[in-house]
Amino acid sequence: MRKLCLFGVVLLMALALAACQKKGAGLDGLLESGAAHLDAGEYAEAITDLKAAVEMDPGSSEAYFLLGQAYNRTGDLLKAQEAFSTVLALDPGNAAAHHNLGVTYFQLQDPRSAVDEFQAALDVDPDDPETHYQLGATYLVLALSGGDAMSSPDLQLLEQAVAEFEAALDLRENMPEALIGLGNIYIQQADYAAAIEVLQQAVEGAPESPEAYYALGEAYARSGDTAGACEAYDRFLTLDPPQTWRVQGEQTMESLGCP
Numbered sequence: 001m002r003k004l005c006l007f008g009v010v011l012l013m014a015l016a017l018a019a020c021q022k023k024g025a026g027l028d029g030l031l032e033s034g035a036a037h038l039d040a041g042e043y044a045e046a047i048t049d050l051k052a053a054v055e056m057d058p059g060s061s062e063a064y065f066l067l068g069q070a071y072n073r074t075g076d077l078l079k080a081q082e083a084f085s086t087v088l089a090l091d092p093g094n095a096a097a098h099h100n101l102g103v104t105y106f107q108l109q110d111p112r113s114a115v116d117e118f119q120a121a122l123d124v125d126p127d128d129p130e131t132h133y134q135l136g137a138t139y140l141v142l143a144l145s146g147g148d149a150m151s152s153p154d155l156q157l158l159e160q161a162v163a164e165f166e167a168a169l170d171l172r173e174n175m176p177e178a179l180i181g182l183g184n185i186y187i188q189q190a191d192y193a194a195a196i197e198v199l200q201q202a203v204e205g206a207p208e209s210p211e212a213y214y215a216l217g218e219a220y221a222r223s224g225d226t227a228g229a230c231e232a233y234d235r236f237l238t239l240d241p242p243q244t245w246r247v248q249g250e251q252t253m254e255s256l257g258c259p
Helices: 012-022 027-039 043-056 061-074 077-090 095-107 111-124 129-145 155-171 176-188 192-205 210-223 226-238 243-256
Strands: none
Touching: 027 043, 027 061, 043 061, 061 077, 061 095, 077 095, 095 111, 095 129, 111 129, 129 155, 129 176, 155 176, 176 192, 176 210, 192 210, 210 226, 210 243, 226 243
């Protein structure tokens, strides 16, 4: 089963085949065509096919699962939540549906419900590094979101986040996302040497990741290494980050006196 935030590519031959099969309009044809449109980024077409599939067979957990993915990728998060919840009503042991519902709750800014779903996914599939990572990231957000901007992070939640990131790394060595998560926690704990070490590993494994370079720049800056910070932030800006991040990076570089 697919999980959100993963990558999918479909060859044009597969699209052509799915289009031919769709002419038969059977459930299998609709599922294959919907999946092909989904992988090709043609979300409106995917939703059309998958809605037809669930109308044809309301008991098809696969159809609802794919429909949830299509809604999620269009930003229709409430419909995605409904679709993944329907999958779990039909198939309570579906770890991927728990995972995707957790991602959707996170996007809906309901991290506590996200934690419940990620934990449910791990109850079924405890060896999934992606779910351990997502759970760690959610704990990190919860740790930093309590109180006002001047309050300290929740130390217990930070430790839970560390445990989940480390579990992900045990299952997938040098997983960049988990390394970035650990680096951000070490920054919060003012252990800048440890942060720099894991974030350097992250940029080696994911040299095109703006998140890794941004965190590395912060770690260098807080450690007092202005040259290292400027170099990391400069690399960050070359990776076409979102505009909000770009502005923050530029402002930080200006405050550091970067060339």
